[in-house]
Amino acid sequence: MNVMAEVMVPWIQEQEKKGKDLKDAKWSTRFHIMPPVGWLNDPNGLCYYNGDYHFFFQYAPFDAKGGLKFWGHMKSKDMLHWTYEGVPLFPDSPYDCHGVYSGSAFTEDGQMELFYTGNVKLDGDYDYVLDGREANVIYTASQDGIHFTAKKCLLTSADYPEDYTRHVRDPKVFRENGRYYMLLGGRKKNDAGAALLYESADKMHWTLKEEFQTADTFGYMWECPDLFSLDENKVLSVSPQGLAREAFKNQNVYQSGYFLLKDGKTPSADMFVEWDMGFDFYAPQTFLDEKGRRILVGWAGLPDVEAEYQNPTVALGWQHVLTTPRELSVRNGRVVQTPVEEVAALRKKEISVECGKETEISGGCFDLELTVFSDAPMCITLEKECVIGYQNGVFTLEFQPGADTDIGCGRKARRARIEHLREVRILSDESLLEIYVNGGETVFTTRYYPDGSNRSIRVEADGTGKIFELAL
Incomplete structure (x- = not known):
């Protein structure tokens, strides 16, 4: 030195x-x-x-x-x-x-x-x-x-x-x-x-x-x-x-x-x-x-x-x-x-996804896996402002700010054309989302900044899924 x-x-x-x-x-x-x-x-x-x-x-x-x-x-x-x-x-x-x-x-x-x-x-x-x-x-x-x-x-x-x-x-x-x-x-x-x-x-x-x-x-x-x-x-x-x-x-x-x-x-x-x-x-x-x-x-x-x-x-x-x-x-x-497969070691509590109902996750770290049965519209909403959706061959990551909040901090929408939706995986850390579509054929990464320590998730889809809370 x-x-x-x-x-x-x-x-x-x-x-x-x-x-x-x-x-x-x-x-x-x-x-x-x-x-x-x-x-x-x-x-x-x-x-x-x-x-x-x-x-x-x-x-x-x-x-x-x-x-x-x-x-x-x-x-x-x-x-x-x-x-x-x-x-x-x-x-x-x-x-x-x-x-x-x-x-x-x-x-x-x-x-x-x-x-x-x-x-x-x-x-x-x-x-x-x-x-x-x-x-x-x-x-x-x-x-x-x-x-x-x-x-x-x-x-x-x-x-x-x-x-x-x-x-x-x-x-x-x-x-x-x-x-x-x-x-x-x-x-x-x-x-x-x-x-x-x-x-x-x-x-x-x-x-x-x-x-x-x-x-x-x-x-x-x-x-x-x-x-x-x-x-x-x-x-x-x-x-x-x-x-x-x-x-x-x-x-x-x-x-x-x-x-x-x-x-x-x-x-x-x-x-x-x-x-x-x-x-x-x-x-x-x-x-x-x-x-x-x-x-x-x-x-x-x-x-x-x-x-x-x-x-x-x-x-x-x-x-x-x-x-x-x-x-x-x-x-x-x-x-x-x-x-990488090592991420699976972080999985702790497993929660079944109930479509149409809101689920609260303890903390901001989770791993969501959703299997989709058809090309019907799909929507995953995080904290009511982050909307991850699929309809008519278009997959969308969109932030819809509330009256007093904007967890995307100015981020608006990103889109990709996807012919058929089969599965979605969302890996979340406290201020980071990584969304893997169809086994990682398409990926979306974004920062986001919710106020609360926990996360609310609502899934609406023709499919079945599970959520794992993650912790080191």
Whole structure:
């Protein structure tokens, strides 16, 4: 740790002391990762290492509205009970002095290696797109998952193709057929999003191998790229910025989704499928765990949404959480997401659903499973304001504020076309809903902020269901 990092440590620790009671505060999550204090965004460095799951995340401890970015670090045996391990990465070098941005972990030969983007913004009259910014790929390693070696700068803006802007970032490193690969998201000078794939024999020296882009411009920037194999398919995941918003797709300010690259096809706009149709989801990352599961985690939030809706936890000193880890598989040509099986260990009291009657749940954490028998209209109402419904081939998540309350805090409606409804699963934490439709073929994630400690649920459907109260 250098002198600058040593100076920052007591500042951060002092901030975190102020937030020591947040875990018991209103709307604090029970089994989802939230920051110790301040701001959280992108999941980073997800991996299974030496018997533990390690999840890192973008972290701004000094301001719940964001600011200078560090990496925070959580460790767990089961992805349910998390231990905060502090801040391993600081913006303390010439290569990352204006922010430790997103990246990934790679584990091999008993070592955890981190690759991330170091952000540098030069002083001057710059547009910070074509000039004035440096985006550096930084490397550090650990023998215990806690203490890391001195940083190395592997790539700088000078190493990227001439037709790219200064926005190239978020390295995802993986191994395939004895070679190492690094995928970077980028913005080209013609304002087209794309991804760059680099190749290496030693993880230190990298050569450009391939570029991923669509024939027609698909957003101006691709963030947080990921490339992995899944059930004999290649999946390219990106978070494109600049897509036109529509009634049934691209409803958020920015999107996250994937291209299923069958038979080596290049991506095309019509192949893009959104990971999540809710209000709060962005910048997902995947990893392969010790059981061979491909697991996805997203940021249950979005940048640049303050004009549309809010998060009242800012007033309490913190903002944003990570999603439930989701196991991925392919079904009928579509990637399916389901909560990891470990979540079942949280299930306590079971309550049968009585359609047409209101049920009160003790606390805000529950797991609702509903099997639907027909395409008749279906409606699940939470706290009288959050309406989850299906009718005429459209599934809707909608907030209908009361006269004096708005548990959606400005969130209104998100919709998806679904030909036939078979089942719905709702996983709820104190201020987070994850709705899995038809076994995870479609997912909606949203924050919400009820006033009471308990939850009222009313189900109207041609079907049968049960609710489990959840607790750690």
